Amino acid sequence: MSVFPESLLKSLDLCIKCGACNHVCPIFISQEKKEFLGPRAYLQIPRLIEEELEMSVDFIEYAYECTMCGLCDNVCPVGIQISKLILAVREALIDQGYVPPRQVASMPTKLSEEGLAFGSRELKAKWLPPDYQPGKGDTFFFSTCLSSEIPESTTAAFHLLRRFMEIETIGREELCCGAFLRLAGYKYLSEGALEECGNQLSSHTIRKLVVLSRPCLDYIKKLSDLNVIHVIEAIGEAVESGKLRFANSKKELSLGMIGYCDSYDLNYMAEDILSQIGGIKIIDMPSWASCGVGSLLSFKAGAKGIRGHFLKIFQLAKEMRLNSLVFLDSSLYLIGREISKGKTKVRIYDVPQFLLRFL
Numbered sequence: 001m002s003v004f005p006e007s008l009l010k011s012l013d014l015c016i017k018c019g020a021c022n023h024v025c026p027i028f029i030s031q032e033k034k035e036f037l038g039p040r041a042y043l044q045i046p047r048l049i050e051e052e053l054e055m056s057v058d059f060i061e062y063a064y065e066c067t068m069c070g071l072c073d074n075v076c077p078v079g080i081q082i083s084k085l086i087l088a089v090r091e092a093l094i095d096q097g098y099v100p101p102r103q104v105a106s107m108p109t110k111l112s113e114e115g116l117a118f119g120s121r122e123l124k125a126k127w128l129p130p131d132y133q134p135g136k137g138d139t140f141f142f143s144t145c146l147s148s149e150i151p152e153s154t155t156a157a158f159h160l161l162r163r164f165m166e167i168e169t170i171g172r173e174e175l176c177c178g179a180f181l182r183l184a185g186y187k188y189l190s191e192g193a194l195e196e197c198g199n200q201l202s203s204h205t206i207r208k209l210v211v212l213s214r215p216c217l218d219y220i221k222k223l224s225d226l227n228v229i230h231v232i233e234a235i236g237e238a239v240e241s242g243k244l245r246f247a248n249s250k251k252e253l254s255l256g257m258i259g260y261c262d263s264y265d266l267n268y269m270a271e272d273i274l275s276q277i278g279g280i281k282i283i284d285m286p287s288w289a290s291c292g293v294g295s296l297l298s299f300k301a302g303a304k305g306i307r308g309h310f311l312k313i314f315q316l317a318k319e320m321r322l323n324s325l326v327f328l329d330s331s332l333y334l335i336g337r338e339i340s341k342g343k344t345k346v347r348i349y350d351v352p353q354f355l356l357r358f359l
């Protein structure tokens, strides 16, 4: 019996080897355009798995290089969905007992022991403001597994939200939604995590859920009975209705904003919000600098491509003489914060942290 659906294997035969996918792939570009690190090379993997060839460690690591940005899918003239194929490859490798990169391999244990994909349960509520007391509101903040690793980002988002809405949170006991497990290829574990998370959320009266990071937002949306929005959307609504205003910057600042390749609405909304601050100049960044929704998972897996991509962004920021790089949300900010250490003088923020300076 074949590992991959017949339709997927047949779609691979459509490839005309034009290379359009390679030319837009940020990982291929940041890795000096090595053919074996491009999306076109990924097309060979399902056949190798079907033929039961032994996979090397390098090969398994390579499966985690893709950031799921989807740029290759958009340009393929014959409609091959390469990012979906890569996710199917990760699932197949895990099903066949191959061990993914270390931090990805530790996710199932972390989930069973702490109910998180990564981070620490003990540190999970470190971001909660000391004056927070649970109330009776029906809008909840979903802080995600990231919150123990980036308390500064989580606190900033929660603080901003509290300026214009009554907002509750499950806080320390909040369960993983399974989004990063899904991106890692742990299909069944991720589905189980989402169900558990949904059960926990439904034990509260929730009218609206405001989510800190885009990968989690996308996945929680599968719980169809919930009204789920990104933290940027909540802030955008408050700015539009005049509930949230910002002071001007005391000195002129030029910043570049880095968002996701496939979330134009969120990216524009964030730029619109930032443009409310007088004295700020938002410099257009090239489209190659955008990221994929799986960027953090690739970073956690130790992928070289995402590191190279961020170093290229920092180099560009230096050439453009930017004061700050503002990442759309916490999952991109975490990568930026870690890779920037000792590598750039440009200041790194996510949108809520940047806004907080001008309240």
Ligand code: SF4
Residues within 6 Å of the ligand: 021, 024, 025, 026, 027, 028, 038, 039, 065, 066, 067, 068, 069, 070, 071, 072, 073, 082, 083, 292
């Ligand atoms: S989804 Fe993005 S990172 Fe992945 S192979 Fe395609 S272009 Fe490259």
Ligand code: SF4
Residues within 6 Å of the ligand: 014, 015, 016, 017, 018, 019, 020, 021, 022, 039, 040, 043, 075, 076, 077, 078, 079, 080, 082
């Ligand atoms: S863009 Fe599509 S057809 Fe062209 S090489 Fe890539 S997968 Fe093949």
